Amino acid sequence: MAPPGPAGAHPTSAEPLSRSIFRKFLLMLCSLLTSLYVFYCLAERCQTLSGPVVGLSDGGEEAGAPGRGVLAGGPRELAVWPAVAHRKRLLQLQQWRRRRPPVPRDDGDEAAWVEEPPGLAASPGGSGAGSSVAEAPPGTLALLLDEGSKQLPQAIIIGVKKGGTRALLEFLRIHPDVRAVGAEPHFFDRSYHKGLAWYRDLMPRTLEGQITMEKTPSYFVTREAPARISAMSKDTKLIVVVRDPVTRAISDYTQTLSKRPDIPTFESLTFKNRSTGLIDTSWSAIQIGIYAKHLEHWLRHFPIDQMLFVSGERLISDPAGELGRVQDFLGLKRIITDKHFYFNKTKGFPCLKKAEGSSKPHCLGKTKGRTHPEIDREVVQRLREFYRPFNLKFYQMTGHDFGWDG
């Protein structure tokens, strides 16, 4: 047989050519698919495929409760946010995609809030992914930019335990210029040896003009905390949420009781000797409420005008009013107003119409606003007498009568 002529050579030379075209086609297809996936991710949908569930789970459980799904303020009113809120949201999205350093468990505030990814919380009857896409900010390519940096806090909520510190922080977090770490870092009491770099790494990223915050209520009664915070920055602004020390003590006891139902009664723990009426000031539930004594330690390191005392009672009766004072103190524009709150009858507390990074109403969880046990009236009376001189001293020091003494 004659060997194939030039015409017969075509099939063999065409084979590598089509293979190379095929390879190019495959390559283009792959890059197309990759780009599609990247855009898909930027539209937040990839979070439905993997990654933890973010947000404030406390409120999540209540969001679907009857009567809670409707935003009293109306969607238009609630949807209006300044441009900076948009930048904040971009940051939140970026951060959510990064691995966070482990945050110490928050046992004082035991409802350690499980963070939800912004916009991922499923609305009642709706899918999380659906609502997230609706909320995805435009210009998502900006997410690729590594915006912002981690800063040490410029303001700290240092106390008091059971004063209302969680409510204050969560309310403040809706301000576009506030970025706060969710759980309590306990750096200045338990983890100081880990160093400032460790502490800073716990913080969320902030853009210029934003304030970094954290709350750890035990700082207020930690002897070393004032000097340590001052060593970090003597300009740190300090916020203390105070509450009637008797109610605070009962709240503290109620929390312990919820974990250890076998503890002795409040009445028996209150006294060193009940017949003499001698109060046991070594019991932390009692000791924390001697605010004037603790404040003395802080005033050795900070001027009083660098401290703001928030009334725990008013934070419940007039959250917008107290938030107004806090925003002024922090040098923030008064953005959080009464429009942001509604009173939830079932919860018995003010709640947010829309929590940070979410579009749904939000109340604090079950560990906030527990029912207190009935305490013997005489014991309560004795405690009121015990605290009175300390309270008066505290009013004097702060220039503010908190009204706990009639």
Ligand SMILES: Nc1ncnc2c1ncn2[C@@H]1O[C@H](COP(=O)(O)OS(=O)(=O)O)[C@@H](OP(=O)(O)O)[C@H]1O
């Ligand atoms: N809006 C709102 N919702 C729910 N609870 C509220 C609110 N505002 C203030 N409080 C009061 O906060 C008390 C808990 O205080 P803290 O958050 O400082 O507690 S903790 O120290 O972090 O464990 C908690 O105390 P208890 O009522 O004793 O549980 C509440 O009374």
